[in-house]
Amino acid sequence: MLIELVKVAKDSGHLCLADVRTPLGRILVRWCGDRAAEPGEYRVEWTIDEDIVWGQNAKPAAGIGPGLRTDGHDVVLRGRLSLTEDGAAVLGLDGTNILLDLADPLPEDVADRWVEIFIDRERTMLYPYTL
Template sequence: MLVELVKVAKFPWSPWLAQVRTPFGSTAVRWCGDPAAKPGPYHVEWTVDEDIAWGRNAKPAVGVGPEVRPGGHCVVLRGRLDLTVDGAAMLDFDGSQIPLDLADPLPGGVAGTWVELFVEREQIALCPYAL
């Protein structure tokens, strides 16, 4: 996914964080690229390093379409929840597939629906790559 890197910063209590903008929102998340990265466009892969538990940090979305926004101490990702043939969960985030680790099996009927994930900003990572 192409994002606009605004800045990279580090606070004493956190890893390197990137302030990014997308066509559907902006937020700050963990940055796995060069800490000296300059502002501008970057192709990134999103990862979520927190187990997803329905009803705790995942719920039906309010609205449809991808979205990313700050949510207090966490980041809210809205995307379409998909299950693979082998039962793995994926979040379709505007065409980017984010693999998810599930704490428990998902309830019936949520596959293919729009969901919102509420994840600590340090548990979401952006890994830049070159095309």
Template sequence: MLIELEKLAKFPWSPWLAQIRTPFGRTAVRWCGDQTAVPGEYHVEWTVDQDIVWGKNVKPADDSGPGVRPGGHCVVLRGRLDPTENGAAVLDLHGTLILLDVADQLPDHVAHTWVDLFVEREKISLHPYEL
């Protein structure tokens, strides 16, 4: 996914955080790239290191369409959720696929539905890459 890095910040109690902008929202998220990165456009891969639990940290979205926003101590991603054959799930965030581990089986009716995924800020990260 192509994002705009607005700024990087480091606080004593946290990892490097990137303030980012996407075509469908802004948020701050853990940055796993060069700590001297300058503002600008970067291609990134999203990584979520938190199991999802239906009804707890993943819920039906009130709106359709992709979204990225802060949610207190969380990052909220809105996308289409699809279970995989091996018991995991994939969140389609505007054409970017994010693999998710599932703690409990997802309900049958959630395939390809719009959901809001709430991820603790320390458990979601961006990994920049070169094309």
């Protein structure tokens, strides 16, 4: 996904947090790139470092369509959920796929539906890459 990096700053735990703008919203997440990165556009890969538990940090979306927002210390990602044949889950977020780790199998009726996942901003990571 193409994002606009507004700034990188350390938090109290010495992690780098990035203030980023995307076509879907503005959020604060963990930055896994150069701590001295300059503001500008970056292509990033998303990683979620938390198991998904249906009914706790994942639920049906109130709306339709992809989105990003902040809810307190959490990042809320709204996307279309897909289940693979081997039981893995993927969140489709505006052309970007994010592999999700599941604590338990998801209900079958959530496949191909819009869902929201709530992940602590320090467990929602962006890895910049170049093509």
